[in-house]
Amino acid sequence: MIPRASLHAAADRFGTPLYVYDAAEMDAALARVRGAFGDARAFYAMKANPNLTLLSRLRVAGVGFECVSAGEIARAEHVGAWGDDLIVNGPAKSREEYAAGGRLGATFVVDREEEVGLLPPGSRALVRVNPALEVSTHDHLATGAAGSKFGVTLAQATGVLRALREGGHHALGLHVHIGSAIRDAGDFGAAFARLADLRAHTGEVEVLDVGGGWGLDADLPGIARAARAAADVFGARLWVEPGRYLVARAGTLLTRVVGTKRTGRNFLLVDAGMTELLRPMLYGAEHPVTALWNGERAEVWDVAGPACESGDLLARDVTLPAPTPGDLLAVGDAGAYGAAMSGTYLTRSRPAEALWEGGEWRPIRRRERPEDVWAAEVGAAKF
Ligand SMILES: Cc1ncc(COP(=O)(O)O)c(C=O)c1O
Structure with missing residues (x-):
């Protein structure tokens, strides 16, 4: 199991959303x-x-x-x-x-x-x-x-x-x-x-x-x-x-809290969604979600991503302590069909990946840049 402090260190070093593997x-x-x-x-x-x-x-x-x-x-x-x-x-x-x-x-x-x-x-x-x-x-x-x-x-x-x-x-x-x-x-x-x-x-x-x-x-x-x-x-x-x-078990998707919204349901808005982990939207797959912050006043949340799609939810009805923007959330059992199915819809850059081995982090994929996403497009005038 990857120590919690090391998960925080990885998110700080490589940014989020981030796939990490044990x-x-x-x-x-x-x-x-x-x-x-x-x-x-x-x-x-x-x-x-x-x-x-x-x-x-x-x-x-x-x-x-x-x-x-x-x-x-x-x-x-x-x-x-x-x-x-x-x-x-x-x-x-x-x-x-x-x-x-x-x-x-x-x-x-x-x-x-x-x-x-x-x-x-x-x-x-x-x-x-x-x-x-x-x-x-x-x-x-x-x-x-x-x-x-x-x-x-x-x-x-x-x-x-x-x-x-x-x-x-x-x-x-x-x-x-x-x-x-x-x-x-x-x-x-x-x-x-x-x-x-x-x-x-x-x-x-x-x-x-x-x-x-x-x-x-x-x-x-x-x-x-x-x-x-x-x-x-x-x-x-x-x-x-x-x-x-x-x-699957070896992989975790780390995502940061962007904010919250209470509009009949409680939405916890995070910086990863269907473009990083499609399985919940595609198959109704349920992934364990763990708050990597401490807090009281547990409430029930729907964890939603940044895409302009109503189905862009990573989890529904999960109980989490009161969040603050920047807090780190771990989506578990995400090593299979997670990064593999991540996409560039909305010109979102696919996430970085890092391997935890021998007590150290090793980057194994850099985060894409927008220009990586459009690299194969030809014929556009440059301004
Ligand atoms: C022919 C074949 N073999 C093996 C697999 C692996 O399946 P799983 O990842 O569920 O073990 C698949 C996945 O769909 C497959 O199509």
Whole structure:
């Protein structure tokens, strides 16, 4: 845990809004994953947080990467990952992504049968299967429901494996990822069991990749047992793709109080909002909010950001001591899909990021400047 005085020191040194990460918590999360999943190969789903320093740390720890865009593949290459350490996934891959994945010898996750003819010759590939299950998460985060755009149906999977072999590719096995921030661990067991039922048609396969999606309080040993049981049915090695689990707890968004407003509801106005942390607005996600100031007269507040959008709220109905402008607020569990989803709407500069490691702060991303935001715009007259 990062000491409170150090959080204040970081906000003073780097400014706010600021993302900070606790390296020890990241290491502990990886150790929990390895403790539960044993020798399963872990590929970090870098969409959760693609900061190059965090990727480098994971690379040194022997973790591979799951990438879903040319930009993510370039990040993986930048930190030295290639070949067996790379998975290229996505429902609508571009020519550039096939080429980059092929050049680096990545394993492709095939999301539809047409892709068999688009893969670079002799590719290693997994077939993503949609188990057609309702799961316990926000609709936008569910990827394994019938009618979702991801994967092939259970009925199509065997044919796609066959088409891969006939197309001269190395059909490694099957892939399933049912969604993100799944609350009920039983959903995973149900999905893996549906895949295991395919064994009668597919025969043995080399790899079963069970994706990620684990909630932060998930029963990892339970999920791992279900995954291992399904892999054993296929005689397969187990692969996992955790994103959120590896980085969410380690990250905190620090934001300063700008002021207050009482207009029927109590608004605590802060200098971060939807442009820095979109999850509350996008998925109704709830993040723990902690006042880093002391005070009495606790009141209930809605924490609102500076954007001209009514939905620009970081939290609702949180009890906090009486605030003063300049006070520092910590928004927790923000290491995943926080900085990664931050945007430049309103020409807001994306925040700085800093890593707390060995009792010291290390800047790992500088705050953008307005000119960084418009750097790619061309053709405007200069006055
Ligand atoms: C294919 C795939 N694997 C892994 C993940 C990581 O999910 P999470 O961050 O919830 O662990 C995602 C995220 O959506 C994904 O799409």
